[in-house]
Amino acid sequence: MSRIDLAMATRPAGGRGPAAAHRALRIWLCLALALWDMVALTCGLSVGLALAPVDGGLRDSGASVAALLMAYLIIAFHNQAYDPRGLTNATTSCRNAARAFAGTVLIFFLVLFAVKSTSTFSRAAVLAGLGCAGGLLLAQRLLLSRLLERHFGDRLFAELLIVDDCPIPENPGQMALVDAQAIGLRADLDDPYMLHRLGMLLRDHDRVVVACPADRRVTWAQMLKGGNILGEIVSPEVESMAPLTVGRWQDMATLVVARGPLNLANRATKRLLDLFVTVPLLIGLMPLMIAVAVAIKLDSPGPVFFRQQRIGRGNTLFSILKFRSMKVERCDMDGVRSASRTDDRITRVGRFIRRTSIDELPQLINVLLGEMSLVGPRPHAIGSTAEDILFWRVDRQYWKRHALKPGITGLAQIRGFRGATETRADILQRVEADLEYMNGWSLMRDIVILFGTVQILVHRNAF
Incomplete structure (x- = not known):
């Protein structure tokens, strides 16, 4: 069994089923x-329509109600009114719903004034209808939150407790329990396979708490920062300090050291952008991709695609797809040697498709599969180095960039940080740009980066 197989073999107590069931239950509850x-x-x-129907009959009335409902859904979704963490919190649920309803009412009145239709409605009927709608909305939110809190409590979220060389609690509550030493899991920032194992362990959970000796907390914290999860370290000695960013597990305080950079609404928006752009691109570029595949087969023996393990979101490994641009017998599967301008491994067709970035097109399939995004930190091979030093040893913040899906392009690329990493500065500049992108993400920034990428498809550092 290979190291990667061993890394993927371990599951927490309870397996993936219960954690996945928690996620499915939350989705259904949000839909409900x-x-x-x-x-x-x-x-x-x-109620308002009953008091004073809209001029034009039932059809116009139904259209107005449907438009208002659609506007509320859009605003509520972006206002976190359907955040699963608010399902059992009546205050949060009602506050977010009230904000979304207020925004919907404002848009409603602006549209009425814009189209000069205020005379069509009875003011008393409109106020009565909106008042009843808002009251019923908050009442059912309050009722549902109380019912869910009483029935589920904290069981809506999948939580994991990792115990590393500490006493194992007799009652971890609803948490899945993992004894790190028993399964060979250790805090090691220099072992990508160990980070992959942790990523596989965390991928279906919403929160992880790590109990470990004090000298290992910094390492565990660094590992959790790239895990795309709410991560906490048990730290009893901070109890008397009462810091603001702490959580609790049973009777002990925990330091909150990691949190996914994008909330549910932002992740959904980013994914929709990926699909909206990727599907038409794949269809439109299919003739070009077929032509390139034929040229590669005619130019040199071997497969059309080059597959290589790269580090993805949550520090887990995935197989990236590229058009093969090197001779099969000389391909570097670990990425230790960066391609250079005079690289004798590159084929004739390979030199052209690398210079024009056509070799990256198959990564659209990775995007379609959800392994990558159009925009994000570029994924690197495990053995990538700068000045013969592994990337994560150059800068320990390197692992943080994997809290987002890797991208075909990114902020670093449009700033010209691409090509071979010959010096430590090459990777430091990319990490800095990736962290800047992650901390300041917005949909508009993704769109700007996509347009900026078009201008650098042919770049002096692409070889």
């Missing part, structure tokens, strides 16, 4: 909450 929001708003608005 959205449905009940629609029912409450429809019933409330119906």
Whole structure:
């Protein structure tokens, strides 16, 4: 069994099933909450329509209600009104719903004034309808939150406790328990396979708490920062300091050291952008990709695609796809040697497709599969080095960049930081740009980076 097989073999107590079931349950509950929001708003608005129907009959009335419901759904989604963490918190749930409803009402009145239709409605009917709709919305939110809190409590979220060389608690509560020493899991920033194992362990959980000796907390914290998860370290000695960024596990304080950089709404928005751009691109570029595949087969023996393990989101490994641009017998599977301008491993077709970035096109398949995003930190091979030093040894913040999906392009690329990493500065500049992108993500920034990438498809450092 290979090292990667060993890294993937371990599962926490309870396996992937319970954790995945938690996630599925939350999705269904959020959908149910959205449905009940629609029912409450429809019933409330119906009161207003009953008092004074819209001129034009039932069809116009239904269209107005449907438009208002759609506007509320969009605003509520972006206002975190369907964040799973608010399902059992009545205050959070009602506050977010009220904000979304207020925004919807504001848009409603602006549209009425813009199209000069205020005379079509009875003011008393509109106020009655909106008042009933808002009241029913908050009432059902309050009721559902209380019911869910009473029935589920903290069981809606999959939580994991990793114990590393510490006493194992007799009752970890609802947490899945992992004895790190028993399964051979250790805090080691110099072992990508160990980070992969941790990533596989965490991928279906929402929160992880690590109990370990004090001298290992910094290393565990660094490992969790790239895990795309709410990560905490048990730290009893900070109890008397009462810092602001702490959590709790049973009777002990924990330091909150990691949190996924994007919330649910932002992740969904980013994924929609990926699909919206990737699907048409794959269809439109299919003739070019077929032509390149034929040219590669005619130019040199071997497969059309080059597959290589790269470090992805959560520090887990995935197989990246590229058009093969090197001779099969001389391909570097670990990425130890960066390609150079005079690289004798590159084929004739390979030199052209690398210079024009056509060799990257198969990564659109990785995006379609959800392994990559169009925009994000570029994924590196495990053996990548700068001045013969592994990337993560040059800068320990290197692992943090993997809290997001890797991208075909990114902020570092449009700033010209691409090509061979010959010096330590080459990787330091890329890590700095990646962390800047991660900390300041926005949909507009992704769109700007995509347009900026078009201008650097042919680049002096692409060889």
